[in-house]
Amino acid sequence: MSPFAAIALYPLWAVALAVGLVALRLGRSEGRGLVALCLSLAFWVTGLILLKTPQMEMVAERVLPFGMLLAGTYLHAGADVAGIRAPRILAVAYGYGIAVVLLGVLWPRLLYGPGAHGPGVLFLPLAAVSAAGATANIAWLAHLAAKAPAPRTRPIALVLGCATGTLGGGGVIGLRVLSLGDVDAAAPLLLVSVALAAYAVLRGEHGRARELVVQGAVYAVVTAALSALGLTVFYLALPHLAPERSHSVIWLIFVVFFAALPLEPLRNLIVEAIGRRLFRRPINIPELAEQVETSETRAEHAERLAEIGRLTSAVAHEIRNPLGVIAAQAKLLERGGASPALVASVRAQVDRAKRFLDDLLRYGKPRPLEVRDFDARAALHLAISHVRQAFPEAPPPIDVHAADAAASLEADRHAFMDVVTALVQNAAIAVSGRDGGKVTVSLEREPDVVRIVVRDNGPGVPQSLEERLFQPFVTGRGRDERHPGTGLGLAIAARWVERHGGTLVHQRPADGGACFVVTWPPSPR
Template sequence: MNLPAAFLLSGACVALAVALQTLRLGRRGGAGVVLLASFLALWMMGLFLLELRTGELADRVLPLGMLLAAAFVQAAKDVMGQAPRWLVPLAWSGSLAVALTGLIAPRLLYGPGASGTGPAFWPLAGVSAVATLAMNLRLAALVHGTQGRERRRRLALLGANVFGALGGGGLIGLHVLGIPISGWGVLFLAVSLSLVAYASWAPEDLREREGLIQAAVQSAGFALLMALATTAASTLLNVRPVWVAALLGAACALPVDASRQLLVEAVTRKLFARPQTVPLLVEAVEKQTSRAEHAETLAEVGKLASAVAHEIRNPLGVILAEAKLLELSGADEESVRAIRDQVARASRFVEDLLHYSRPRPSRMQEWDLEQVVAGAVSRARQAFGDAAPEVSLGLEPLRWDVDGEALGDVVVNLVTNALIAVETIPQGRVQVTQRRVAEGVRIEVEDNGPGVPEALLPRLFEPFVTGRGRDARHPGTGLGLALCRKWVQRHGGTLTHARSATGGARFVILLPRP
């Protein structure tokens, strides 16, 4: 086994290792790099067989390299995020047709040992050259108007396409025409693979990108070392026939570890409800880090909220005292009431801000959920006085471990919102249900009001988002639903929204089993 053959063998194993590690650890680059690296491995293996003069086998494997063209189109679509809808299917259909033709009837393309042209060689060479040129011109056009990392990614893909064409169709074309230098195609293909890996891995987070690069370098180093060692051993020991040496080299250099990891992780995901694989552990660490950063941010917000509350509460107390003096001195009652209403609104905002930024500790114990929900509904209706709309209840007797005060506040907030929504509707109704389900306990608050505006739905549970304007009869602070979701999440549950059958709003609390 000569040196070019050894490099082709190691290059094929490296390409396969890159494909496997990207499949295992990559999360944002798309399928392009996996397919491209896999077909690069297949193409280099075909050149390896050709270099070893394995005859009919090499002749049938080499045409499979045409799948590289479709893989480049797929990678370009993944990287650019744009392509005509017909381009990718057309590329795969054409490449597959040529690959299968060469696999079944290689003499249509070239003679034995890929030497001499067949009847389909020149037409195929012309179409491939035009398609490659068009692809490169398209990639070059897409480079213009971009900057920074995106520009580098597109330039890398353009370079990968050029080197892939030179190391693929270019060298095999020369071989067919009697210039047998295809063994050195690994140099072009190695550059192509490196550029494709860069273009596809660039969008990954820094930690994932470093993991992919380290895994690829480890696999590449091991594959190259084992292929060269096998080459030297087969030469010294004069191993015959040559395909035996090739088989030994492939067995030693193949990325068995990456394959094993993929298999183990796939089996682990199937067998265990909470699998602990490297990619999942990395995601867990990221989420934990994000939560820690979020907690730190909330702590800072809490300090700011405390300072704001202190600075606002004192002036609010003074304003209320002055309003009382105005009332005693005979000032207009409507004006005094307006002052008090605005002071009350400002006080509610301060309290909500403090609750959101500095939530009190949970006090979990067994509660009668029917009493918690019914009491919360009663409190919500009391704020509306005698004119409060009716609320129909459907509550199952049930005891559950919850923070009764916090859950009650959640129901009060949801029912209050529902009452506001139906307050001016002649046939307005609010329905509250609570029942046991397979997942745990489900509490629903539903109304037949106008529903949540479409524009608010994507941000419904974010802080300071409200559908009630500043001058509304019941102006909102925009913190109520954000607080409700936070309290429900501290129970390990979920709070979601959906439209009711009548077009109104339906909020669903799902509390898991303890």
């Protein structure tokens, strides 16, 4: 094999195989088609490498036909990306590819001569059918891309990848068989095809899954670099490590075993150290063990909460029915000439009980998270406008300080607004009716987090409640206040933030008042 062929084909083979294996090991959303595509590309390049090795040409002749499976894998990947099922189309594509593979493995001379030079009896007919099929494949993928919702980057990447893969695969082999070119020209085309497939794999993941795929790819590169260095040093040192005049296989195994024994822990330490520097949440073993322990604790906590949720539903159902009867009786009393003040008092208590039940259900039976990207600044302003509407007569002044640029956040938008509304409303109630009362809300965007700070210059949180502030049914507002509290607002807000993997803390400013700080991670855990 020439140096140029080695430089062109070896990296291509390694990248294709690494992408496929990383997606197979860590990917969760990419579907089987993209994994099959990456692995078939790697196998196809294996045939090209064998073809460039003179002593392996006979093996290469039987491996090269496996490239006909690329058409089926590209269609499979396109169907996965589009989210559709196309069993007949895939059956035809895979069936044709498998038929050509079997033909090439069993009777390669029907396709080409020795070393894939010179056309065989079936080469030109199969080449014509394959060219027509490749054109149909590209057209079908382009049709899927046109129908796909925006953004269409993934399906477009597969269309371009299929085109470059077809040219670098069957096109280049056809040139070699017809003595019009060599397989070295396949390397740049297939490299583009692999890169496009890798992009499609990565874009198919979301949230934590995408982080795992990216980290897996980086770790593969780091591990390969360390292994290449270590194996080279080991190869050079091995002749000096074996005992004198001992060249048996047993001695070589003995020396290699004990020399390699500490290398794997050393490699793990280096890779994990690099991962901690490069990534905020690395997938190293200690961090994963900590996350597993945390997940188990949360699972036990979730089981207890589910039991509380069932109890809450039963209690709410039993209380709502009497409340409905009381509301109906109040209406009858009003029609019968009862005191309007008395009727209004009854209705106020009914409404208060209903609000308490609503909060109780929100706390005891939280809905699943609906995570998506949204503009945190816009959601913040909308939540504050809702708070202002709760004070139709004289809303307290609420100053908002947000970054000029939109702060994108991957979270549950309604949960984010619930948290902001609860904190700002509590602060507004604390300063309502006070001379000079003011609420300040700020949004801060940092590389790893989005931080919301809500501060007021009201009386502050009583010290007797500070340790239990985020527990349910803890409130500093009495029953006779204009805005009575249920003691569940902060508990619900803390629950939302915790489910996103963030933090909600209370700080006591030196000049009085209250300050709550919410830290949202870029994506929920």
